[in-house]
Amino acid sequence: MLLDEPLSQHTSLKVGGTADCFVTPADVDDLQLLMALLDQNGASYLVIGGGYNLLVRDGGFCGVVISLRRLQRLEELSGSRVRVEAGVSNGALVRFTEEKSLAGLEFLCGIPGTVGGALAVNAGAHGEAVLEKVETLTTLKDGGVTVRRREELNFGYRHLTLAPGEIILTADFLLAAGDRREMEGRIEAFLAHRHSAQRVRYPNAGSFFKNPPGKQAWRLIDEAGLRGYRIGGAQVAEAHANFLVNRGRATAGDFIELAGLIKAKVRERTGITLEEEVRIVGEDRDQGSGNRDRQNQ
Numbered sequence: 001m002l003l004d005e006p007l008s009q010h011t012s013l014k015v016g017g018t019a020d021c022f023v024t025p026a027d028v029d030d031l032q033l034l035m036a037l038l039d040q041n042g043a044s045y046l047v048i049g050g051g052y053n054l055l056v057r058d059g060g061f062c063g064v065v066i067s068l069r070r071l072q073r074l075e076e077l078s079g080s081r082v083r084v085e086a087g088v089s090n091g092a093l094v095r096f097t098e099e100k101s102l103a104g105l106e107f108l109c110g111i112p113g114t115v116g117g118a119l120a121v122n123a124g125a126h127g128e129a130v131l132e133k134v135e136t137l138t139t140l141k142d143g144g145v146t147v148r149r150r151e152e153l154n155f156g157y158r159h160l161t162l163a164p165g166e167i168i169l170t171a172d173f174l175l176a177a178g179d180r181r182e183m184e185g186r187i188e189a190f191l192a193h194r195h196s197a198q199r200v201r202y203p204n205a206g207s208f209f210k211n212p213p214g215k216q217a218w219r220l221i222d223e224a225g226l227r228g229y230r231i232g233g234a235q236v237a238e239a240h241a242n243f244l245v246n247r248g249r250a251t252a253g254d255f256i257e258l259a260g261l262i263k264a265k266v267r268e269r270t271g272i273t274l275e276e277e278v279r280i281v282g283e284d285r286d287q288g289s290g291n292r293d294r295q296n297q
């Protein structure tokens with residue numbers, strides 16, 4: 001357990017305050033014990049994966065941040081299925097399915113982060129999204145383990161409805177017998193496309209805003225004249241107008257101000273209100289201590 005742990009070290013934007021407490025449970029049993037303890041004490045908690053879709057405010061997180069990076073089990077089941085724990089990286093999952101010639105998850109290859117994080121936000125690319133491939137999702141909710149089939153889940157574009165504080169433990173993916181060479185070809189093509197479309201050299205969290213229906217957020221931002229616009233250390237990337245980057249010494253406040261300005265300008269110009277894809281958590285700097293309200297995501 002780490003105290004006053006800087007969350008800038010656990011997020012790809014490299015900003016934000018500290019967590020009162022930062023824990024990394026060894027396995028699911030350990031996590032269940034921890035959750036029982038936190039529930040007894042009414043403590044606030046936030047579960048994180050790789051932190052590639054997270055903006056932590058400058059006041060940090062008042063409570064316990066739980067990293068699931070040690071939940072690393074990954075196994076093949078019968079019937080072209082794999083069972084994956086939340087802390088496994090997307091890259092490791094794609095490599096595993098490639099080795100087993102189980103097709104369907106190649107599109108995940110360039111999306112940084114963990115499977116738990118990908119499921120929580122229904123990450124996707126190239127017209128596919130991760131929850132479409134799920135057979136069952138196992139979560140921890142109010143101290144009990146719940147298993148739901150995909151049909152029972154409420155999900156959509158970059159969205160999954162979870163109960164407050166619900167934690168994804170594992171997913172079973174239903175894949176298809178594939179040809180390994182074809183899979184390798186798809187992975188190479190996806191990575192090459194990403195390499196050319198996202199030449200962003202500074203810390204970022206991928207697309208900052210969701211694409212509004214029928215529109216591309218980067219185009220709306222670009223047309224508002226904001227490519228390259230900078231507030232403090234936060235900047236609209238020159239290489240991709242929907243990526244906000246940390247040019248060094250940025251604060252979370254810089255990103256929040258820049259995001260607010262982008263939303264205002266795009267709304268003024270088009271009437272469209274952009275919605276953040278990046279999850280914004282934690283407290284503002286002047287609220288960083290003493291606020292113990294439950295804020296489980």
Ligand SMILES: Cc1cc2nc3c(=O)[nH]c(=O)nc-3n(C[C@H](O)[C@H](O)[C@H](O)COP(=O)(O)OP(=O)(O)OC[C@H]3O[C@@H](n4cnc5c(N)ncnc54)[C@H](O)[C@@H]3O)c2cc1C
Pocket residue numbers: 012046047048049050051052053054068086110111112113114115116117118119120121122123124125166167168169204205206207279297
């Ligand atoms: C360069 C770059 C490119 C990217 N490209 C893409 C892309 O093409 N498509 C795309 O969809 N995203 C993309 N992203 C964003 C990011 O990689 C994905 O959203 C990824 O799935 C986040 O996973 P994570 O483990 O880092 O989650 P985190 O950022 O740690 O968490 C994200 C959210 O999920 C919650 N969460 C995490 N784990 C769990 C769990 N086990 N149970 C319950 N809730 C949980 C967190 O509380 C938080 O609200 C990109 C990011 C970068 C930096």
